[in-house]
Amino acid sequence: MAKKFLYINRKAPYGTIYALESLEVVLIGAAFEQDVSLAFIDDGVYQLTAGQDTAGAGMKNFSRTYKALGDFEINKLYVERESLEERGLTLDDLQQITWEDENEDYAEKPSIHLVGRAEMASLIASQDVVLSF
Numbered sequence: 001m002a003k004k005f006l007y008i009n010r011k012a013p014y015g016t017i018y019a020l021e022s023l024e025v026v027l028i029g030a031a032f033e034q035d036v037s038l039a040f041i042d043d044g045v046y047q048l049t050a051g052q053d054t055a056g057a058g059m060k061n062f063s064r065t066y067k068a069l070g071d072f073e074i075n076k077l078y079v080e081r082e083s084l085e086e087r088g089l090t091l092d093d094l095q096q097i098t099w100e101d102e103n104e105d106y107a108e109k110p111s112i113h114l115v116g117r118a119e120m121a122s123l124i125a126s127q128d129v130v131l132s133f
Contacts, residue, residue, distance in 0.1 A: 002035045003128040009044035011133060014059050019047050022133035023065055030072035037076040037127070038069075039120060044133075045083045048094045048112065063095065070099030075111045082117050 007026050011018040022038075029036050040048055047063070054061040069075070077097060084090060091114055100106040115123065124130055 002033060004035045004037065004126070005029055005129045005131070006037045006039055006124060006127040008039045008041060008124070008130060008132040009047055010042045012043040013047040013052065013063065014054060014057050018133040019044070020062055022131075023062060025131065025133075026069075026074065027072060030069075030074050036074045037078065037123070038074070039078045039080070039123065041080045041083050041120065043083075043087075045079055045087060045089060045094075048077070048079065048097070049089070050093060050095045066095060066097055069097065070111060073099075075099035075109070076113065077111045078113050078115050078120060078123060080117060080120050081114050084114075 007022055007029075009019060009022050013019040026036055026038060048066060049063075052061055052063040066077075069077070079091075079094065084093075091112070094112060097111040098108040099111050101109050
C-alpha cells in the first residue's frame with residue numbers, strides 16, 4: 001500500500017517561493033505514484049483563488065497549474081473553511097478544479113473539499129508523511 005503524503009500550504013502564492021516549491025514537489029511525488037493530498041490553511045487559501053493577476057508583481061502566474069493536478073491523479077485538495085472565512089473568502093472565490101472519474105464514465109468531479117478545522121486536524125493525523133510549506 002502506498003504511503004499517504006499530505007502537503008500543507010500555509011503561505012500566500014507570491015512574495016516567497018513556498019507555494020511554487022510545494023506545487024513542484026507535489027508533481028514530483030505524483031510522478032512516483034505517491035498517494036498525494038494537499039491542504040490549504042491560513043494564507044495558503046489564496047493559492048487557489050480565481051483570477052490571479054501577477055503582472056504588477058513581476059512574477060510568473062502559476063495558479064493555472066492547479067487545474068492540471070487531476071491529470072496526475074491528484075484530486076484531494078482540502079481547504080480549511082475557517083481560513084477562508086477569516087480572509088473574507090468563500091468557495092465561490094476559488095478556481096473550479098476538477099478531475100475525471102474513469103470509473104463513472106469520466107464524470108467531472110470537484111477536487112476541492114471544504115473542511116473544518118477539526119476535520120483538517122484529523123486528516124493531518126491520518127497521514128504517513130506531512131510536509132509543510
